[in-house]
Amino acid sequence: MWPLLKVGGGTGTDRDSAIVASISARVGSIGDNRLGGWHSYRSSKSALNQLTKTVSVEFARKKDPIVCILLHPGTVDTDLSKPFQGNVPEGKLFTKEYSVQKLLCIINNAKKSDNGKFFAWDGQEIPW
Template identity: 50%
Template sequence: MAMVILGAGGGLGQALTAELAKQYPEETIVTVSRKALKLSDERVRHIQVKDYSEAALHTVVSDFKSQGFQLTGLISTIGMLHDEETFPEKKLGDLNEANLRKLFDVNAIQPILALKAFSPILDRKHTKFWVQLSAKVGSIEDNYLGGWYAYRASKAAVNMLLKSASIELKRTHKRLVVAAIHPGTTDTALSKPFQNRIPEGKLYTPEMSAKRIIKVIKGIQPEDTGKLWHWDGTELSY
């Protein structure tokens, strides 16, 4: 039995790895990231990838299968808000094609291709969850401020892609929950440029966010598949 963390190299990915290993002592935890990781737990196995392209994802699945693992759950932290060339837009004039394509690729295309790649090894009895970290700002109904065009839209896109996949998979995998979870603003590289605007008490450590995410995962049931969840366990509107 094994659980997988895609995007395990970031602060939240590492915290999720540690928390899964703690809460599921009978499971092997398989971490996947673009950088090498130092592993201190013998139950954690690591697969390093160059990127999250279809070819790389299929290699990960083949490696996973070759080790004789049975997939019981997967958490994907794949996603981006900014990098050296890309920053959230404040107005229409800030939009450009390259940044839109980049964020849709990382936030929507890569996550759904990951689900496609792993779909052949989703076990009808044993695979309990497929979770993608999303964002509350991807909720269309909850958008009152505007801005952040590419990030909002790409998160809304991945929510819809997961919703569609959940409907399809529910026909064959009755016990599987496909879910998107908003982790809250976590003290990682993703939130660094915006932390001075965050109200006191609203910036969470990776360890705290990891505990909350896993608590949500443990609380959702097969009938909840296809939904977007807040870190506190409440359902968010699309």
């Protein structure tokens, strides 16, 4: 798969880099963990974050024209979030369409310098 991404990535300029965007969650951030809980979900997202960071370092070291980023979609109105929606601040529960629109904006504006970064739906960088 990586060789195909390199071909699709072109010359390595910001516009020509292939983008690998993975959906993570803020709860996967070790630096942003202030509440604990959600052990299995946090662990799985932290593992995804580590994998993404690791391959982003390898791509940069090899000067491959591939940018790996992580995305936090916010709290989206889905079956998964139903039990927790009562704790979501007003205006912070998003439709699927809104979240996807915001994430696509981040993907479409990703640059080589964003390789290995973790972004929230609003474009703010999340600590690892």
